[in-house]
Amino acid sequence: MSRSVEFFDTQFKRQVQGGEFELNPFERVALAYLHGAVLDLGCGLGNLALEAARRGCTVTAIDASAAAIARIHGAAQEECLAVEPIEADLTRFNIGQEYDTIVAIGLLMFFPQSRALAMLRDIQAHVRPGGHAIVNVLIEGTTYMDMFTPGEYFVFRREELMDSFADWVIAVARYDDFPAPGNTLKVFSTVIARKANEKTLNVPEYPLVSEARPHITEAAARSAEPQSHGKHRVASQIPGPTLPLWIRNCV
Numbered sequence: 001m002s003r004s005v006e007f008f009d010t011q012f013k014r015q016v017q018g019g020e021f022e023l024n025p026f027e028r029v030a031l032a033y034l035h036g037a038v039l040d041l042g043c044g045l046g047n048l049a050l051e052a053a054r055r056g057c058t059v060t061a062i063d064a065s066a067a068a069i070a071r072i073h074g075a076a077q078e079e080c081l082a083v084e085p086i087e088a089d090l091t092r093f094n095i096g097q098e099y100d101t102i103v104a105i106g107l108l109m110f111f112p113q114s115r116a117l118a119m120l121r122d123i124q125a126h127v128r129p130g131g132h133a134i135v136n137v138l139i140e141g142t143t144y145m146d147m148f149t150p151g152e153y154f155v156f157r158r159e160e161l162m163d164s165f166a167d168w169v170i171a172v173a174r175y176d177d178f179p180a181p182g183n184t185l186k187v188f189s190t191v192i193a194r195k196a197n198e199k200t201l202n203v204p205e206y207p208l209v210s211e212a213r214p215h216i217t218e219a220a221a222r223s224a225e226p227q228s229h230g231k232h233r234v235a236s237q238i239p240g241p242t243l244p245l246w247i248r249n250c251v
Helices: 003-018 025-033 047-054 066-079 113-125
Strands: 037-041 058-063 083-087 099-105 127-138 169-180 184-194 208-210
Touching (some): 025 099, 025 169, 025 184, 047 066, 047 083, 113 127
Parallel strands (some): 037 058, 058 083, 169 208
Antiparallel strands (some): 127 184, 169 184
């Protein structure tokens, strides 16, 4: 288990014990853009995935934390929600089909640069025309490094994420700063973008750009992160959304 996976697996166990399942600030922004078939990469405890399913989405939720996947499995089964939780090693993961929405909040920076950028391209390639990519990463200016495995992370340049969506319709582009332990800082870039299709090619862009918001607490800023095996389904490639058995059995 990598240092990053161990870090978040421990955090998730603590949050499950404490019943801490509130959406973080990035997930609250993302919620309005979720629709149809959703892939949530690095879903953490599944707070966003479960809420999306409550609102009618069919969700595939992927994480490397066994504790996180177990929590999602139990909650989805209890509520008869269309969420398929899958434990997977995201260092070797490939997306298997197109989705209406693909989410990667607080994920890509936990891989070396080549892998992080390859995953970003994979996300962009598998969003259906007219669908949304929702991506959030740490950027330069970040000084909190405790959750990273040395040599296996990538801090994006400030404009790098938004620039990578130059051919998309940008709905949200924002930067946020959060205080972290040891008088350090986390600096995030968040982009929500719609993939153009024939009906949207000539639609003007009206991006909502928000600069740093340091008043949001670190506790609220915890984001769902990446993460590899278990009694639940384990995969390196996900073929697409299917209805879990408990949904098919719901009356």
